[in-house]
Amino acid sequence: MCHKYPGLGRYEIDTKKRVVKRVFYVNEGLHKASYHGKLNCSDCHEGVDKIPHTDAKKVDCGKSCHVIEPSTGKVFSHKAIVEDLKKSAHGVEGSRSKNKDDLPGCRDCHANKPYQLGFHGQAKSMAFLQVCHQCHEEQAWAERFFRHVTYRASIRRPSAEVVKLCSKCHANPGIMARHKLDVIAGFQDTYHAKAIQYGDVEVANCLNCHAPYALGFSPHRITSKQNKKSPTNADNKRATCSQSGCHVEATKEFATGSKVHISPVKAARLMEEAEESADDARNREIFQAKVLHWIKLFYQILIAAVIGGLGGHRLLDLYATHRDSKKGGR
């Protein structure tokens, strides 16, 4: 009713005393084309009977919708996934962090986007839709159903987008410090990250290792590597690395002996630690960080010495040529 007018919105002062612009306009066309296009406003936004909506409740993605799930005939709900998330490293129950404030909710990763297929997917679906329409008379329904299936069957988020999404929090030093975690700065230096940057769609992104569907995990069930069942737990890493035809020949040593993405912050911290802790694994980690540091330092000195020395020599040589040419000789 009111929300179809583009001007609808207001300025508010948020909890951090910043002025934020809130837009309450809903583009009907965009909403209809989105994943939730079939739902009515009140299916998600409960308690909006009064105007203004002083009684509006926060949207709960775990509630039961009025949509019927066709395989069981039961009322559809995201409840199972919401419960999964709660128990995961990102949820209030699963997170080891004392600070539960900035744990991600559904909407931090999911924006109710319109179904968007790539150019080829779009062209294919339009041709194939004609087949659907032979039996399914309701054209809008058939189109929505078809798009749902084709969209879910394809890679929904390109790797670059996954990295960007996880980086929203995991590359934010403030948030990571609050949860006593290291920023994922080291990932940028891996081949995986670089290949993603250059458009490789086969190479592993965050989710392929931390929540591999192929091994029965999901992005909603990400757990710390300390969890025995986690795909990044030392005992499971070999299976994680060798899934989906990636590092098929990899050994346990490949998966656990090497560091997939060394955090420079952590490496610097290890350098400062004494090597006398009682924990052997810890000592080994400190020693390895030191060896890698020495190799880097060795090359910095070698490069500076060789290139600096010979570069200096070439400058003198250039000057000597100039000096001799003035004298008339060579």
Next chain:
Amino acid sequence: MAMPKYKKICERNGKRYFFRFSLHQRLQHVVVFTTVITLSLTGFPLKYHDKAWAEPLINFMGGINVAPVLHHIAGSILLGLFVYHTIYWIYLFYTRRVLPLKREGRLTLGNVGREFLNQPMIPNKKDFHDLIDMFKYLLYFTNRPPRYERMSWKEKFDYYAPYWGIPVLGPAGFILWWRDEFTHFLPGIVLNALYIMHTDEALLAALFIFFVHWYNVHYAPEKFPLGTVFITGYLSEDDMIHEHYAEYVKVMTEQGLQDEIKSQHH
């Protein structure tokens, strides 16, 4: 191996040219520079992925799915050449130095060692003195530039740079290529170490080749735009006097041209 005979001095349009490199050696150099340039163009966009030139360059080299394949092919060829070249000089050393000793019945370990150290490519005492003389000359202590023999210290440096670089870069690259398989008998952390070594060693090699070596043969005022000895195998008399005066005098004398030897400053 039938070695073609090269004249020590050949004359073209009234100018003298001095023999430096055989066709066989020049072809090895072609393989070295084509593979090294390919390796640099396909490798450095990965090391410097955050630089503006990186993405256009890797796309020019065929993109992320093609460039690594080119890198592996070029690396394999270069490593193969390295092995070939090592066998090549051992063969030359054996036929030209060891066999004559055998024929003369003087085949002792000491004699072979002495012959080995007497090869023109092995660094010797004269290189050390040349280096000091060169600095004296460059820093105004003398007007007499050093008189280099067949191989100057600069050229020896150019030669030993890949002899240090390829044994580090090549196997490191090979292990990183077959990383899964190598962890059957290498600790995993070695991969992290090699990842640093491979790219830093490559940076050293590239800086050396594209600045120092190319200065010697391309950018230097007396060479610009291009020294041609790597194509023709022969060096002009002027360059010979400038770069290898001791060798110049030796060859001219051997060829009975001692009366026509020019002075180092002419």
